[in-house]
Amino acid sequence: MRNVLSVYVHNQPGVLVRVASMFSRREFNIDSLAVGVTQSPERSRITVVVQGDEGLVDQMIKQLEKMPDVVAVQRLDKDSAVFRGLTMIKVKADDTNRLDVLKMAELFRAHVIDVQKTTLIFEITGDDDKVTAFVQLLSPYGVLEVIRTGLIGLERGEHTIKEHCEEREYYGKNLL
Amino acid sequence: MRINGAQAVLESLKQEGVDVIFGYPGGVVLPLYDEIYKMKFPHILVRHEQGAALAADGYARATGEVGVCLSTSGPGCTNLVTGIATAYMDSIPLVCFTGQVATSVIGKDSFQEADICGITTPITKHNYLVKRPEDLLRTIKEAFFIARTGRPGPVVVDIATDVFRAEMDFDYPEEVHLKGYSGLFKGEECAIDAAVEALLQAKRPLAFVGGGVTLADEAEDLRAVIKKAGIPVCSTLMGLGCVDPDTEAYLGMAGMHGSYAANMAITGCDLLIGIGVRFDDRVTGVVKEFAPEAKIVHFDIDAAELNKNVRVDYPVLGDLNWSLPRFAKKLAACGVDLPARFASWREKIAAMHASHPFSYQKRNGVIMPQQVIETAARLSGDDTIFVTDVGQHQMWAAQFCPVSAPRHFLTSGGLGTMGYGLPAAIGAKIGRPKQKVVLFTGDGSIMMNCQEMATAADNGVDVKIVVLHNHLLGMVAQWQRMFYEHHYSQSQLHGHTDLVKLAEAMGVAGVHVEKPEDLEKALSDALSREGAVLIDVMVPEDADVLPMVPGGKRLDEMILEQEAAK
Numbered sequence: 001m002r003n004v005l006s007v008y009v010h011n012q013p014g015v016l017v018r019v020a021s022m023f024s025r026r027e028f029n030i031d032s033l034a035v036g037v038t039q040s041p042e043r044s045r046i047t048v049v050v051q052g053d054e055g056l057v058d059q060m061i062k063q064l065e066k067m068p069d070v071v072a073v074q075r076l077d078k079d080s081a082v083f084r085g086l087t088m089i090k091v092k093a094d095d096t097n098r099l100d101v102l103k104m105a106e107l108f109r110a111h112v113i114d115v116q117k118t119t120l121i122f123e124i125t126g127d128d129d130k131v132t133a134f135v136q137l138l139s140p141y142g143v144l145e146v147i148r149t150g151l152i153g154l155e156r157g158e159h160t161i162k163e164h165c166e167e168r169e170y171y172g173k174n175l176l
Numbered sequence: 177m178r179i180n181g182a183q184a185v186l187e188s189l190k191q192e193g194v195d196v197i198f199g200y201p202g203g204v205v206l207p208l209y210d211e212i213y214k215m216k217f218p219h220i221l222v223r224h225e226q227g228a229a230l231a232a233d234g235y236a237r238a239t240g241e242v243g244v245c246l247s248t249s250g251p252g253c254t255n256l257v258t259g260i261a262t263a264y265m266d267s268i269p270l271v272c273f274t275g276q277v278a279t280s281v282i283g284k285d286s287f288q289e290a291d292i293c294g295i296t297t298p299i300t301k302h303n304y305l306v307k308r309p310e311d312l313l314r315t316i317k318e319a320f321f322i323a324r325t326g327r328p329g330p331v332v333v334d335i336a337t338d339v340f341r342a343e344m345d346f347d348y349p350e351e352v353h354l355k356g357y358s359g360l361f362k363g364e365e366c367a368i369d370a371a372v373e374a375l376l377q378a379k380r381p382l383a384f385v386g387g388g389v390t391l392a393d394e395a396e397d398l399r400a401v402i403k404k405a406g407i408p409v410c411s412t413l414m415g416l417g418c419v420d421p422d423t424e425a426y427l428g429m430a431g432m433h434g435s436y437a438a439n440m441a442i443t444g445c446d447l448l449i450g451i452g453v454r455f456d457d458r459v460t461g462v463v464k465e466f467a468p469e470a471k472i473v474h475f476d477i478d479a480a481e482l483n484k485n486v487r488v489d490y491p492v493l494g495d496l497n498w499s500l501p502r503f504a505k506k507l508a509a510c511g512v513d514l515p516a517r518f519a520s521w522r523e524k525i526a527a528m529h530a531s532h533p534f535s536y537q538k539r540n541g542v543i544m545p546q547q548v549i550e551t552a553a554r555l556s557g558d559d560t561i562f563v564t565d566v567g568q569h570q571m572w573a574a575q576f577c578p579v580s581a582p583r584h585f586l587t588s589g590g591l592g593t594m595g596y597g598l599p600a601a602i603g604a605k606i607g608r609p610k611q612k613v614v615l616f617t618g619d620g621s622i623m624m625n626c627q628e629m630a631t632a633a634d635n636g637v638d639v640k641i642v643v644l645h646n647h648l649l650g651m652v653a654q655w656q657r658m659f660y661e662h663h664y665s666q667s668q669l670h671g672h673t674d675l676v677k678l679a680e681a682m683g684v685a686g687v688h689v690e691k692p693e694d695l696e697k698a699l700s701d702a703l704s705r706e707g708a709v710l711i712d713v714m715v716p717e718d719a720d721v722l723p724m725v726p727g728g729k730r731l732d733e734m735i736l737e738q739e740a741a742k
Contacts, residue, residue, distance in 0.1 A: 008356075010355075010356075013305075014293060014294075014297075014305075017294065017297060018297055021297050021298055022298075025298050055483060058483065059480065059483070059484060062479045062480035062482075063480050065356075065479065065480075066478065066479075066480055067302075068301075068302045068322055068354060068356070068357045069302075069356075070356055071355050071356035072356065165355070165356065
């Protein structure tokens with residue numbers, strides 16, 4: 001089962017290593033991982049796509065929440081969140097077939113970001129199935145390189161990951 | 177007042193109540209050692225950095241305070257690694273200071289440079305690299321806070337050498353601001369109500385206690401719970417001492433080398449109340465068949481422990497300081513005479529334990545290892561701290577040493593670190609100078625950190641080192657005997673090492689014992705003598721630790737002493 005976890009962390013050196021190292025040593029499999037800054041310069045957000053059943057994902061969340069660098073963890077649900085990942089595809093195309101390739105790209109809403117004499121580079125967003133289908137259709141022309149970013153996602157509506165911080169602070173109230 | 181970073185580190189340690197550092201100097205920590213010299217800060221010079229980390233660990237286990245060790249960069253800090261991992265596996269609060277090369281040369285493969293934060297990330301609760309003087313004090317404050325709060329653990333503070341020389345104002349923070357980190361915390365009242373209700377519904381409940389009780393200093397409340405509930409109770413290796421061994425239906429240690437009654441009670445109970453345990457594989461046997469008839473209650477401070485290894489029906493998340501007193505109170509107020517209700521079950525289990533105690537066959541003319549433990553424990557007196565190394569002697573100590581209070585049995589449980597014992601015993605004695613400290617070790621384990629006998633001698637640390645000398649790596653040999661057709665592959669120590677001479681060479685008195693009739697007197701003389709003594713006791717090669725649950729078996733599939741004797 002595919003799960004998307006959004007991890008709100010202190011923007012400090014070494015945080016990504018800690019998170020990735022925890023996943024690897026506990027044998028949690030990562031499908032993709034994306035990290036970047038947020039609206040606050042003190043925080044970064046790591047989006048991890050992982051495989052696992054309910055129990056395993058629960059364990060991943062708890063292990064993440066234990067780390068002093070992790071401020072909050074949110075599990076993004078397919079129905080209540082939106083997801084994007086970017087793929088870039090370099091395909092062979094010259095004067096003889098460039099128009100055919102471009103037509104196909106239009107169908108998939110892929111954008112051309114580079115045109116050379118014998119190649120094109122597309123960018124395309126969307127789910128795995130769509131991207132895979134596009135790459136398959138391009139393959140007869142000669143796909144030279146495909147590269148993908150990790151998935152990122154946000155919950156729809158006014159909810160934000162910060163509510164999870166507040167919830168954690170309530171449970172984690174220091175008595176000292 | 178402006179002071180330098182090195183002074184600031186030591187002033188911070190004073191603020192944190194640190195009264196001793198276990199360490200070893202080297203290049204990049206020279207500025208700090210100069211201030212230790214000037215300030216006369218209490219410091220124990222070990223003979224290997226691993227000894228520093230393990231001594232700090234022993235100190236922390238014996239006292240409940242944070243243990244502090246110090247090493248230089250590169251090989252100094254990599255030598256700490258085994259000690260740090262030992263503390264991590266058993267949730268022991270340590271702050272390990274390491275020097276790092278100067279900020280200007282970090283990352284250039286400089287002399288004695290090692291990325292200790294990278295190396296220790298998987299074995300620390302948290303770690304820090306301090307490169308800016310303005311981060312130093314906040315970092316030290318946070319390190320101690322993280323090490324000692326919540327589920328304790330080791331924290332590494334790696335400090336670039338130029339930070340020791342930087343000038344700063346000493347303004348030690350009073351508070352920490354760690355968004356997202358929980359220290360001590362309360363859970364939800366209804367979780368405790370559910371646990372009480374589960375106990376009221378149960379017919380065959382069993383308590384199962386672990387090291388978390390010691391870490392939370394909650395043995396008293398635990399004992400109140402056991403008394404009010406009137407249920408049988410067993411312990412993990414780490415939990416020994418939390419329950420008074422004289423308690424009715426106390427079954428001792430459970431698990432791979434646990435008691436017959438403890439393992440049968442776990443298999444037969446209908447409610448297992450785990451308190452401060454983590455259901456390690458050495459205690460569960462094959463985990464799918466662990467406590468097959470039981471609902472499981474689990475009290476723990478660490479949410480990630482709930483449902484990690486076994487399925488938990490009634491999780492009680494929160495600090496045991498919060499949950500155990502409430503649980504005891506609610507049991508008292510439930511209006512049911514629980515000890516009367518569980519009397520027949522309790523008596524049945526107690527009778528089972530009485531008919532299958534830990535036992536061994538004495539032999540003519542040789543000293544049995546279990547006999548050494550029993551005799552030494554009897555002669556040592558009540559308030560003795562027992563320390564063990566790792567292997568057969570460790571399990572015999574767990575079986576035959578009556579541990580009457582928490583922090584009186586120090587052993588490397590999770591990591592199983594051979595070489596743990598001697599430095600940990602030194603740390604324990606320094607932390608608890610008025611208590612007697614007795615180490616049980618083997619001729620394999622003692623050699624792993626034997627250099628620390630010099631530390632004990634130099635510092636006048638009075639530890640009694642009892643070596644169960646069988647010329648073998650005993651536990652390895654036992655497995656080879658049982659499961660590898662007696663192929664003693666690389667497990668034999670051929671007896672050319674004279675441990676008495678080794679001890680004497682380092683300034684520790686040595687005594688050699690071979691005959692059963694000499695054992696009592698030799699131990700009693702050695703234990704009553706001032707200063708460190710090594711007692712080298714010859715024991716047979718073929719003694720097994722029993723009962724034993726072989727790997728991959730259920731807890732009730734034990735090999736027993738009686739069966740093995742046939």
